[in-house]
Amino acid sequence: MKFEGTQQYVSTDDLTVAVNAAIALERPLLVKGEPGTGKTELAIQVAKSLGLPLLEWNIKSTTKAQQGLYEYDAVSRLRDSQLGEERVHDVKNYIKRGKLWEAFEAGDRLVLLIDEIDKADIEFPNDLLQELDKMEFYVYETGETIKAKKRPIVIITSNNEKELPDAFLRRCFFHYIRFPEAETLKQIVEVHFPGIKPELVAEALTQFYDIRETPGLKKKPSTSEVLDWLKLLLVEDLDPADMKRDGKDALPRLHGALLKNEQDVHLFERLAFMARGNR
Structure with missing residues (x-):
């Protein structure tokens, strides 16, 4: 499985090498560069080139790492219990799956884009270290471990708005997209x-x-x-x-x-x- 660019995307030799190195190492590819240099489009074109589905997680300043795993709606469960709803007896009814859960549970391999990770707070990358490294996480409310059936190709973009932690960088393959000549x-x-x-x-x-x-x-x-x-x-x-x-x-x-x-x-x-x- 090798990326060789597409007719819609001009991939320089060093960028192509970086994508394929990250795939071979099974590590996230961290792509930095000026805004507008095609970082997000890279993930789209990698998915097209390899014939894989694309799952996008667009990061905002308010995004928390936990949202990528799952969210437990305790308020709705409390309300349903007061109303005597039958669904209250199954906690799974109150768990909303995040993008990482979707990627891990997918039957086939896919490309997971974590877009503009530097928009979130400084702890966001650290909070995903183990999940991206081991490709699994634990759901405390149900006692189950969610593990990737097929390891996704993870592409993470950053506009360099803030420094990312060293521990996070160590787990990624890094590439900086220089402004094209x-x-x-x-x-x-x-x-x-x-x-x-x-x-x-x-x-x-x-x-x-x-x-x-x-x-x-x-x-x-x-x-x-x-x-x-x-x-x-x-x-x-x-x-x-x-x-x-x-x-x-x-x-x-x-x-x-x-x-x-x-x-x-x-x-x-x-x-x-x-x-x-x-x-």
Whole structure:
């Protein structure tokens, strides 16, 4: 079982090696990188490539590790007991299975995506150490042990918003998705927009990398944002000549797809003002 990329996803050699190493080691693959560099999409494409189901657990700031295992609804059971409900005698009626339980109980192997783990509190990764390592956990209310029938392929993403504990990192295979170089980004563009004019791509990517390298930029535009921008350029039927910028207009056409806060817009407006003043 080897991942070799898909027609919809450009996987670099080092990323492909990382995915297959994690599968061979039977360890979670921890993927870090800038937002918008395709970390979540990687899990989707790994599942497609290997012909496996995908189970997603999207982490929020309020998510607790226990929710991935199960939740016991003691309040509903108390209410039902007061109402004399028959279902109150079976505690299993009040246990809600989490994503890890679903993954462990699946009859076939699947890909489990734990998306944006760094959004949760610092204890979240530590609370899942044993479960992800041994692929089992104990349900205290029923006295049963839930063990993975087929070990899932676990892919964990992080935007690096906070440091993850060393004990957790030790149990993962790590890969950092670097921002793609121009040639790789051209391949990604071609996947999403087959047959797009090379001249338009060349001009757009030149401007895109210039923007990313502008000193003082608060948020660098990502891969997903340049794809959105190119889609708009195609909708507007712009050609490379329409996109040319000069000193009096430092902002790119349809810049709202690339610049996502007022500080960065003002930065380019100041650059334009300075360029006019130097003429």
